[in-house]
Amino acid sequence: MERLRTLQDKTGGFQTFIPLKFRNGDNQMSHVPESTVVEDLRNYAIARIYLDNFDHIKAYWAMISRTTAQLSLNFGVDDIDGTLDDTTKIYSMAGAEEQHPGMSTKQLVELIKHVGRQPIERDTLYNVVTDYTNFEFPDEVKPQFYKLPVIN
Secondary structure, eight states, X not given: OHHHHXXXXXXXXXXXXXXXXXXXXXXXXXXXXXXXXXXXXXHHHHHHHHTXXXXXXXXXXXXXXXXXXHHHTTTTOOEEOOOBOTTOOHHHHTTOSOSSOOBOHHHHHHHHHTTTOOOEEEOTTOOEEEEOTTOOOOXXXXXXXOOOOOOO
């Protein structure tokens, strides 16, 4: 972390720090124990304090679970990875709790609201795209994972 902090002081080139959880499933390091949820949350909290020159700390819910992602919002995380469909196999292949990591926009918004945080869709530069704080979703027959623009 010290090297990242120093590099960020010199360049200001990072928008986000993303601590990725080590998963030992189906690889040559299966003998190495994984970190606990407490250790993961401690890592987020220490990163938020020590890397005060990073504007954002991100948690990948598909790697750490929905519940841990919710908890992480109280341990320094201000960005949860967005919607995914269940074609993202790298997490589940490595042993993540989410074996079919799909979450719609509505599900992600509800996850964030349930812990008293403000759900904001952003672009890659962290500009606000949609504020879902007071947004009411219509009943969905099938969850929508991607809302793509239509060009006529």
